[in-house]
Amino acid sequence: MVRSLLTEGEVHLRGYQPEDAPALWRLFFDTVRRVNRRDYSAAQVEAWASEDIDPLDWQALLDHNRPFIVEQSGRILGYADVQPDGLIDHFFCHWQAQGKGVGTRLMVHIELQAQRLDLNALHAHVSLTAEPFFKRFGFEVVKREVVQVRGQSLPRCLMRKDLSSK
Template identity: 30%
Template sequence: MNNITSDNQITIRKGVSADLPEMLQLFTATIDEICKQDYNLQQLEAWKSGTENEERWMKVIRDQYVLMAAIENKIVGFCTLDQGNYIDLLFVHKDHQHKGIASLLYQKVEKEALRCNEKELTADVSKTARPFFEKAGFQIVQEQTVNVKGIAMTNYKMVKHLIS
């Protein structure tokens, strides 16, 4: 996939293993700053501890369809698609919220799912991301409580039926 640049100089490209340190930093900073209105400190800390599982992140880069959004070579967001139909991760840098980056990444991921003849997209979505996913046409299948390091957190199993 070639780099695609839009008018506001956001470049979308495939993620590579060299992106991992910057991805992890963006992941934790975004959770700290953007999700704090929806989750308490214990929950945020448990969620961020996901960065400690290096094997999982290597597997994401190796096995998933990973897209990076960059402005002037700095990663400002990323989205991953697992097994062609599950959005595993979608994060946008805390300083670049509400600029269309998540939408741009999501559109490319949906396009990839359609290219793979998928009929639906699913995601486990945080309280913080729920409005974005609803705007993108996803519906809640169920509210769920997940345990991360013994800390209970609410998220939503969501689905979007794709029309090719």
């Protein structure tokens, strides 16, 4: 099934539509619960991707962030956003599409958007799991931090990529 995610039909990028919110929540939930377990405990991922996340709050977040989506034959493989200040708030790839080029497609689009917005830098609060991926794209750790989420301490890092020399 993993191979079929990127071999059946054209992969394309599109803008977010409000009706995407439930599918993006499922992708976020499944990815954190399956992939981030490599670097976080069961209690940490259950707090981070909680079944108690209010669907209306999730919808409002996505309506505000306006992510872009990589999909194939109607199946969402990943999504990400970049905000006007250069913040990458969400960046998630389907757990079965990890290492298949979806993240690269999203990051290339983020950098194109950053050029369009005339940004000098990009920054993101990055999980331990995603840190190596962001490093491959030239992001550097600015600081390590621990955030509290539903009673759990989650380590992460603030990463930044300077775009001013481009």
